[in-house]
Amino acid sequence: MSAPDSAKIQKFRERLHEEWTGDRTVAAWRKWHAQIAAFTRGATEAILEAAHLRTGMAVLDLASGVGDPALSIAAEVAPSGRVTATDLGPGMMSLAEELTRKRGITNIEFREASAESLPFPDESYDILTCRFGVMFFPDLRKALRECFRVLKPGGRAAFVAWGRKEQPFFTTTAGIVLKHVPVPPPPPDPDGPSMFMFGERDRLRRALEAAGFGNVHEEDRIVAGRWASSVEEYWEQFKEVAAPFRPLIEQLTPEKMAQAQAEIFAALKKFWNGKELDMPLEIVIGTGTRP
Numbered sequence: 001m002s003a004p005d006s007a008k009i010q011k012f013r014e015r016l017h018e019e020w021t022g023d024r025t026v027a028a029w030r031k032w033h034a035q036i037a038a039f040t041r042g043a044t045e046a047i048l049e050a051a052h053l054r055t056g057m058a059v060l061d062l063a064s065g066v067g068d069p070a071l072s073i074a075a076e077v078a079p080s081g082r083v084t085a086t087d088l089g090p091g092m093m094s095l096a097e098e099l100t101r102k103r104g105i106t107n108i109e110f111r112e113a114s115a116e117s118l119p120f121p122d123e124s125y126d127i128l129t130c131r132f133g134v135m136f137f138p139d140l141r142k143a144l145r146e147c148f149r150v151l152k153p154g155g156r157a158a159f160v161a162w163g164r165k166e167q168p169f170f171t172t173t174a175g176i177v178l179k180h181v182p183v184p185p186p187p188p189d190p191d192g193p194s195m196f197m198f199g200e201r202d203r204l205r206r207a208l209e210a211a212g213f214g215n216v217h218e219e220d221r222i223v224a225g226r227w228a229s230s231v232e233e234y235w236e237q238f239k240e241v242a243a244p245f246r247p248l249i250e251q252l253t254p255e256k257m258a259q260a261q262a263e264i265f266a267a268l269k270k271f272w273n274g275k276e277l278d279m280p281l282e283i284v285i286g287t288g289t290r291p
């Protein structure tokens, strides 16, 4: 894998800001946050376990979005531990702050921060966590070096990312849209960020080792993704929330959308157990420590 050039990285950054900090994305995550939290509970449990949290620890959660898993981490390290939750922009975190107040959580603070240049001194944290964020970092090498820098010696980093693209989360939704769009997008840049990049075995492990982490471990895991209401509602949510796929979905004419939706509902119904959608989610867990 070669290093992407700086013009390319700048383009990745612009796309990232557009996708994740815009009003539409923030409004969608606000609207669906409770259902998303339930759907991704298995991934929250995986990162809580991988992080080896203990009371009293200082934790930095990167790309915290609307607060999963930062709020759960705050409970794990309470009362003497603290969490710094971060995200690219204030929009997503504004909901996390509201939830924090509602739940009476007092050991969490929020900071706007890009993973590529963290506004924290060297060796500040015992643990660094990042769920479903690492695959979006425009300059992955720089971001992982930053993660390493802010950890104390002996500190641990735990990442959870999506696994392979060939999994129901993709094949029942965006994978079907892709077959109906007039102009399929070019494949993702092999050196750039993309949602399923860490589905390539050992890629996360190699990236962590290159950043200086020791005791690096990468694991593929299947966790249950449960959606308690209808498959139609799940798709409604996916269309609004999955920012990187929105340009693709918006290419569909009303006729093509109707065809794609019929296929999507049929594909999703295969995971309907009579009560809820129960979809296996393939995730990758990467951990490492700062020697």
Ligand SMILES: C[S@@+](CC[C@H](N)C(=O)[O-])C[C@H]1O[C@@H](n2cnc3c(N)ncnc32)[C@H](O)[C@@H]1O
Pocket: 016, 020, 021, 062, 063, 064, 065, 066, 067, 068, 069, 086, 087, 088, 089, 092, 113, 114, 115, 116, 130, 131, 132, 133, 136, 137, 138
């Ligand atoms: C799919 S959401 C995940 C949010 C949350 N961690 C979760 O698991 O639900 C991706 C988040 O990553 C954030 N993000 C992406 N790239 C980032 C970067 N370079 N620095 C900080 N945050 C970033 C986005 O703003 C967005 O909130």
